[in-house]
Amino acid sequence: MDLSKRINTDLSEDELIVQLKKGNVDSFEFIVREYGGYLLIIAKRYLTSEADAQDAVQDTYLHVFSAIVTFEGRSSLKSWLHRIVINISLMKIRSNKRRLVELIDDNASFFDANGKRIETETEITLSLEKLMADDSQREYIKTQITQLPQMAKNLLLLKDIEGYSTKEIAELLDISLPSVKTGLHRARLLLKKKIEHQLR
């Protein structure tokens, strides 16, 4: 049995971290094989190109190799890696930051001169369970999310999928808190426009 497999069966996470801090090569290889695929999927949510996503995973591990000595174990190793790969993915796309106002048509189009809602929606009656059981529906909606404009996608992923607070998102994206809230609302409305016909 090779050493990375033995680490998997023999070591607890605490022991694995001790080995990583000691610079044990096999334990590094183990965390690459154990969590690399997971991190690649997370990176691909943010980065459209496979090559960029792979670069983000590689950069994540290079950061981890140098920063492991500072890891205090306040979260699991996997959660720590998860946060790092998101940070690195966001850094890679920061240069493409889109203006938030471009996310959706002016809000005014939804309301009359008195601020009253113009369109009355009908309640979505399709159950989430039924929708999630339909592979093609699920895939369609996932594609609509991943194809949102970059800033809208980042906001939606960070808030509604990853569960970061609006304050944390403001720090991660280096934008103001009001911009996060406005942008998030607009991103959700943009997604609504793209998928509402599927939910009837």
Place this chain on the structure above:
Amino acid sequence: MNIEDKSSYPSQEHSISCESFDTFIVDYIDDNLQDNQKRIFIHHLNECPACRVYLKNYEYRIQLSKSIFANDTDKADIPNQLVDAILAAKKQTD
């Protein structure tokens, strides 16, 4: 606050438009509204059937987004060439 509880409603002068209601939604869902803002928000919610449905559908889509990505990391494989590239890059930094 229970939205059916009408005892703590603000007076009519504190009512808001659907457009203003919209600006409170993100904070309402995060439970970040101050008490007075929450009262005004819920007052509008009780008075406006269009915003009630709008909010219900809005929350449905948030839950949907969460569910769509809930299990997408289950089949997580890393290409061997990426493993090799990471380990080679590490060696260079040692």
